[in-house]
Amino acid sequence: MQQSKQQELAWLRKISGELATQTIATLEETLPWYGAMPPSRRSSIGLVAQSGISSFIAWYEDPTSTPWVAADVFDAAPRELLRSISLQETLQLIRVVVTVVEARVAPKSEQLREAVMHYSRDVAFASADVYARAAEARGLWDARLEALVVDAILTGEADEELPSRIAALGWHGHGEAAVIVGTADRNVDIDQIRRTTRHRGADVLIGLQGKRLVLVIGRAEAGSQDGEHPADDNTPSFHEIAERLSEFFVDGPIVVGPTVPNLVEASKSAHAALAGVAVARAWRAAPRPVAADDLLPERALAGDSLARATLIEQIYQPLKSHSPELLETLWCYLDNGRSLEATARELFVHPNTVRYRLKKVSEVIGWNATGAREALILQSALIIGSIAPVPAKRPLRRPKA
Structure with missing residues (x-):
């Protein structure tokens, strides 16, 4: 029995090169994605196939080496290869290798046929383990990268690398x-x-x-x-x-x-x-x-410079630039407790005129002064805008003679 196994091992080592060559040829014939790969990737896959055949021979010699021999099949594959082919494609690769080996060695003996079946199962589990560990590592890396991107957004410390980091997160x-x-x-x-x-x-x-x-x-x-x-x-x-x-x-x-x-x-x-x-x-x-x-009012009172700038840029300056008349009407309306009649009396105009101007205010800035909450926002904008320092104008340069 032992002598028969030694003879089978010697025969397997003798035909290992033939099996590798036949496997590569079968890959080209049956797997379209393999033929579409660049030569360097196809070479790496060929190394994986050869490693699988060599590892099978080592496993057949000592079946107790299953855990590490099966995992060794993927040591020949560079990391970029594992990222470029999916788990499904890896299983297709294993199937081709097993089919070629089984077709060649099964007629030799029933013992060899059963060995191929057992080993193919172990390699399939090993490949699943490789991809599971890669997915886990990628998940942890993605989580750290996402935390880094969110932190950069919160602190406002975005740099040139932020777009590439965002793209890496998919x-x-x-x-x-x-x-x-x-x-x-x-x-x-x-x-x-x-x-x-x-x-x-x-x-x-x-x-x-x-x-x-x-x-x-x-x-x-x-x-x-x-x-x-x-x-x-x-x-x-x-x-x-x-x-x-x-x-x-x-x-x-x-x-x-x-x-x-x-x-x-x-x-x-x-x-x-x-x-x-x-x-x-x-x-x-x-x-x-x-x-x-x-x-905005609460934020401005708390010292938020962005809120103050927003109130000035979105409310005070647009009204001031559009019409001093609108700005004055809004001031009077808010100072008189949002009373149309009191505002009209102060401005010496008809209440309908006040009503028209308030509607125009809403069209210009998007806020409606007749609502209690929006009136607070508008009044805060008028107060902050009126006390904000006026930017100094640059003196005009005289043209050179």
Whole structure:
């Protein structure tokens, strides 16, 4: 019996080169993806096939070496090869190798045929283990990279590498972005947040920092063909997406930062959202979620320079530039407790004129002074705008003679 096995081993070693050559030829005939690969990749796959045959011979000589011999099959494969072919393609490769070997050695003896079957099972498990460990390592790397990107957005320390890091995460959003900040349990279902967001045609980066949950949401531009879920007229707004995601947050404010053109500029949205979370409790009737720009007065009082700049740029300066008449009417209306008649008397105009001017104010800046909350925002803008330093004008240079 032992002598017969030694003879079979000697025969297997003798035909190992023949088996490798036949395996490569069969790969070219049966697997289209193999023929489409560059020569260096095909060479690496050939090494894997040869290693599989050599390892089978070593295993047949000592079956107790199964755990390490089966895993050794993939040592010949460089890392880039494991990233370039899928697990399904690897199993197809194993099937071809096993088929070629079995067809050649099975007629030799029943013992060899059974050995091929057992070894092919061990190699299949070994390949699954290789890909599982690679996927686990990639998952841990992706989690660290995502945390790094979210932290860069929160701190505003974006650099030239941020777009490439975002691309490495498989980001599908190519249009507008916004940041949502709130409080969540440490056991929050991150995967469900991703599924919920993508179901609404958006992508998400998630940062869980202690109890603070930060969601960076991005969606594809209308008509874009690059995104996985192109945006259209029915695409929900970021506020609507935040409402759907509110179930993943625990009690406390949820603040949606303003929309920015792209993910690289998301630090502006993050700044506003973080400042909004800090002051949201000052507005007793604040909705959940609440827009960061709806908290501009509270943020400005807390010393947020971005909020002050927003009030001036979006309210005070547009009104001042459009018409001093509108600015004066708004001042009077707010100072007189939002009374049309009192404002009309002070300005010596008809109440309908006041009404018309207030409507014009709403058209220019988008806020309606007749609402209590928006009136507070507008009055804060007028106060901050009136006390803001006027930028000095540069003296005109005389042309050289």
